[in-house]
Structures are given as structure tokens and as C-alpha cells.
Amino acid sequence: MTRRVFRYVPFTVEQDRTAEPEYEARCVSGDDTECGAESGTHRDPGPVEEWQRRHTQETGHRRYRRDFGDYAVMRPPAGLAELARVTGDTV
Template sequence: MTPKRVFRYVEYAIRQDPTGELSWAVQCVSGDESDCGASSGPLIGETPAVRWMSNHTAATGHDRYKRTFTDYAITQPKG
């Protein structure tokens, strides 16, 4: 009897794409009863994200943030 299906399993390595643009976004989650909610929007590079948090803390006294990092990834077969 011949097989009707052939399954080929390939393992992949995942790495960051060095040509992809990295971005950060920051949202203020400080507040007593509800989060402040102020958001930086997308920022290119970590330095602007740190600057945004520093400026927001200086202006409001808020000190708790949710940071989101976005990158591009490449998959390549292992082996």
C-alpha cells in the first residue's frame, strides 16, 4: 500500500531582521482608580521612548508605564 500523504517537518530558526525598523510605544498606566492612558504612539528607537516617559513623569508625577516593542523577524530552516 502506498502512502496517500507525505508530511515533511522542518524546524525553523527565528531571528530579528537587521534591516527592519524597530519601534517602541509607551502607555501610562499610573493612576489611583483608573489608568492615566496617555500614550506616546509609535516611536522609532528606544531613546525617544525613554525621553517620552521622562517628560511625562516630570509633568505628571506618574511613574508606571506599559512598553511595547515591535520588530521584524525572519524564519530560516535549521540545518
């Protein structure tokens, strides 16, 4: 079997729908040092936003660093992926 290596493949980047995204926030309010309070990690933004509202009400802090994380999958073009599957080549 001959193995071929493709030098350029126009992959697309897609969100991996099998993995849950993650949302979180950290309070960065403060003059000399940041508050540092954290929301914890959640699977949707609602609980993080509610934590921010409560933290602002309790402390008066109004500046937050928000982070969103997800997983990505690289997908080759459909025809190329099918060709590789049939021939046993790697893409």
C-alpha cells in the same frame, strides 16, 4: 516534477533586519482609571524614555506599559534551503 513536503524542519527565528523595530509606552498610572497618555511609536527607545521622563516630571506618574515590536523571519537550515532551491521543492 515531484513535490515533497518536509514535515519537520528545524527553522530558526531571526529578527528581520530589513524592517525597523518599534518602541512605545503608555502611562498606566492611576487608582481607578489609567492616565492613558502615550509616547507615540519610535524607531529606537531613546525618544520613548525621554517622553516617560517628561511625563513623570509633569504629572508625577511613574508606571508605564512599554511595548516593543519587530518582524521575524523563519530560516531553514542552510543545507536544506540550498537543496530546496536546487530541486525546486518547498521547505
